[in-house]
Amino acid sequence: MRMFVMFNLKPGVEVADYEEWTKTRDMPNVRSLMSIKDFRVFGVTGLFGSDAKPPFQYVEVIDIVEIDEFLKDIDTPAMKEVTGEFEKWTDSPVFLTTNELLVA
Secondary structure (H helix, E strand, O other), X not given: OEEEEEEEEOOOOOHHHHHHHHHHHHHHXXXXXXXXXXXXXXXXXXXXXXXXXXXXXEEEEEEEOOHHHHHHHOOOHHHHHHHHHHHHHEEEEEEEEEOOOOOO
């Protein structure tokens, strides 16, 4: 399963502070989980073919090996701390779970 997390920073949050936190705290912790195959964070740079402002500043891409194991992993005290920090930085994140379509 691949999860996409799209979000903006809360008003008053400095981009440099958030990006330092995600590089030093969020990414290492999430990547250390046995239920995670890959975890990447992207800064949104624009809307293709448009000058309009993108609806989100960031997109996380989380490749989950097994959802039940992931749910157990994020229920640990250490990950509850990290997710609590994430909630302090972000404004109403949207979590999309997906399955890749098999094309013949």
